[in-house]
Amino acid sequence: MRGADFSALDDAGLNLQAVFDIAALPADIRDKLRSRFDPEARYPQLILIGHAGRRMWEHVRATRGDSAHPVDEYSVATVQRWFADVFPDRDQRVIYPGDTVLDLLALGRLAGWHNPSPFMIGIQQDWGTWFAYRVVMLADSDLAPTPPLAAASPCASCLEQACVAACPGAAVSSDGFALDKCITYRCQPSSACRHTCLARVSCPVGVRHRYDADQLRHTYTLSLQAIEAYCRPERGGGAK
Known part of the structure; x- marks a missing residue:
């Protein structure tokens, strides 16, 4: 190999x-x-x-x-x-x-x-x-297999939990992630997370790699398009 x-x-x-x-x-x-x-x-x-x-x-x-x-x-x-x-x-x-x-x-x-x-x-x-x-x-390759990275999750030692405090839709908590709350909040016209995720950008890990505003907008515009159908009342969505 x-x-x-x-x-x-x-x-x-x-x-x-x-x-x-x-x-x-x-x-x-x-x-x-x-x-x-x-x-x-x-x-x-x-x-x-x-x-x-x-x-x-x-x-x-x-x-x-x-x-x-x-x-x-x-x-x-x-x-x-x-x-x-x-x-x-x-x-x-x-x-x-x-x-x-x-x-x-x-x-x-x-x-x-x-x-x-x-x-x-x-x-x-x-x-x-x-x-x-x-x-x-x-x-059809013969490359040497890659050993897995072995770093522990940074969340395991995070005491601040800035992401929980930063989520305006109350979707992030110590009890788990509430997808329905995230979707409902993001679909609101006045949502601060339509083109970003405030919980994500508040995380202190890897800040030097954080996407710029243009990349964030591109990424979250695509995800918003994917979930907006579920926010429309005529399709039985969550934003009612």
Whole structure:
């Protein structure tokens, strides 16, 4: 097996990478991947790519044009170009982003990227919550598998719980996250969280990686579009 050279992805802002041997994955994950995407077991490895911080968005902002999904398009194109450079004679298949739902959090936990936070966004000691999963690729590759990160959740030692105090919708509490309260508050026209998450930006972990206002607006505009249907009374939504 060869060591992975991810420097081109790092430069492109896709600076989180994890390589898994599919045969070594937990049986439930492995079997779902095989049955849905690779019944002939053509691909021995799965490569998980994410971003942390602001660099990826700087590239996207410079090239986005009129695309409705600039982050997905940029991420997939960049990862496929990297793979073609590293493995010019081998095959790959991108399975995320795509139409099939994947358990990204399960993969993130295996990589050591994901720890739960009170506001239901994954958190990691170094970059806080300012990261996201961008590409999952099945690959005919022979890269050395990546050891998982072993850092403990920063939430376990957090006494201040600034995120609880900062949530204007009372969705974040020591008793857990109330999704219905979050959705109801975000759908209000006067909501302070329509294009951000005040709980998230109040978290002190990984502040140096926090998205700028443009990236926050892009991210939370997409999520708001996804939940607004549930806020309309005619569709039985929560904002009544």
